[in-house]
Amino acid sequence: ELKVEQNPLFLSMQEGKNYTIYCNYSTTSDRLYWYRQDPGKSLESLFVLLSNGAVKQEGRLMASLDTKARLSTLHITAAVHDLSATYFCAVAPPDSNYQLIWGAGTKLIIKP
Amino acid sequence: DVKVTQSSRYLVKRTGEKVFLECVQDMDHENMFWYRQDPGLGLRLIYFSYDVKMKEKGDIPEGYSVSREKKERFSLILESASTNQTSMYLCASKAGGEKLFFGSGTQLSVL
Numbered sequence: 533e534l535k536v537e538q539n540p541l542f543l544s545m546q547e548g549k550n551y552t553i554y555c556n557y558s559t560t561s562d563r564l565y566w567y568r569q570d571p572g573k574s575l576e577s578l579f580v581l582l583s584n585g586a587v588k589q590e591g592r593l594m595a596s597l598d599t600k601a602r603l604s605t606l607h608i609t610a611a612v613h614d615l616s617a618t619y620f621c622a623v624a625p626p627d628s629n630y631q632l633i634w635g636a637g638t639k640l641i642i643k644p
Numbered sequence: 645d646v647k648v649t650q651s652s653r654y655l656v657k658r659t660g661e662k663v664f665l666e667c668v669q670d671m672d673h674e675n676m677f678w679y680r681q682d683p684g685l686g687l688r689l690i691y692f693s694y695d696v697k698m699k700e701k702g703d704i705p706e707g708y709s710v711s712r713e714k715k716e717r718f719s720l721i722l723e724s725a726s727t728n729q730t731s732m733y734l735c736a737s738k739a740g741g742e743k744l745f746f747g748s749g750t751q752l753s754v755l
Contacts, residue, residue, distance in 0.1 A: 541684070565743060574734060575687075577743040620686060630675060630694060631702075632744070634686035 534559045534625050538635035546643055548610050553638045555604040555621035563624035564604045565632065566595050568617045575620065578606075611642045647671070650735050650747035657754050663722040665750050667735030674739060676718035678702075678710065681732040681749075693718055725754045 535558040545551055555564070566578040579588045581597035581604060588595050592615065594607045604621055618639045622632040651666035669676065675694050679687040679702075689702030691710040699710050707729060711719045718737075722729055730753050736744040 536686075567744075574746040574748045575736075575744075576746075580743050622687075630677075630692050630700070631689065632687075634688075636684055636686045 534561065534623060534633045536621060536623050536633050536635040538619075538621055538638050540638060541636060542639045542641075544641045544643065545611055547612055550610065551608050553606040553608075553619055553621075553640070555606070555623075555635055557602050557604075557623045557633070559602075560599070560626050561602075561623045562599060562626065564597050565622045565624075566604070566606055567620045567622065569620065569637070570617050578619075608640075613642050613644055616640055616642045648735055648737055648745050648747040650733075650750050652750050653748065655750060655752045657722075657725050657752065659726060659754060661722075661725050661754075663725050663752065663754075665720040665722075665733055665735075665752070667718045667720070667747055668716050669718075669735075669737040669745070670716065671737060671739070671745065672715065673737040673745075674715070675737060676712065677736045677738075677744065678708075678718065678720045679734045679736065680704070681734055687734065690720065722752075725752075727754050730754045 537556045564581045567575040569575045579595040584599040586597045592609045597604045618637045620637045621635045648669045677692040678690040688704050693699045693712040709721045733750045735747040738744045
């Protein structure tokens with residue numbers, strides 16, 4: 533059974549600092565997704581990572597995937613208040629086009 | 645602009661009531677999903693549908709049913725609402741193996 537673990541689950545940081553959110557998963561997969569959720573809002577897709585070594589960047593966020601280690605990271609560079617949100621990773625089981633297994637989410641608070 | 649629309653943002657129902665949650669997408673996606681979101685548990689899949697009139701159980705289907713009579717519409721039904729079904733319900737759609745597009749969610753409270 534595929535399990536997905538995110539850590540930390542809660543992170544409070546100052547503007548201007550760098551930090552990394554980790555997403556570990558328990559069995560083979562070649563598709564990993566990162567989503568963002570603002571308070572009271574729905575989820576918005578950030579990145580889709582499809583192969584080992586994939587790296588994607590948008591603004592101050594960069595996501596990477598290491599399928600051998602079964603690990604994805606979401607790195608935040610020089611954080612700004614607008615990045616405060618909950619971030620979820622989700623992993624697709626290898627034998628399914630439909631299912632996603634979700635991490636519990638990382639609530640990120642960035643203080644001015 | 646792509647859109648997944650859920651009919652209600654907030655709902656309050658009584659135990660034992662039958663509850664309908666509606667979701668409409670305008671992207672001609674084959675696949676539609678219903679999730680519930682509870683704090684600390686991430687998203688859990690209730691049901692999904694890969695075509696009109698086709699449905700598959702997700703991880704937590706007990707107490708729920710679904711209907712997909714038209715490609716653009718996917719309904720979630722709580723036959724007899726219970727307090728442990730108080731939750732945020734999220735509808736999503738996608739094409740093939742692509743990313744999910746989510747609706748704005750329905751916060752359901754069952755009293």
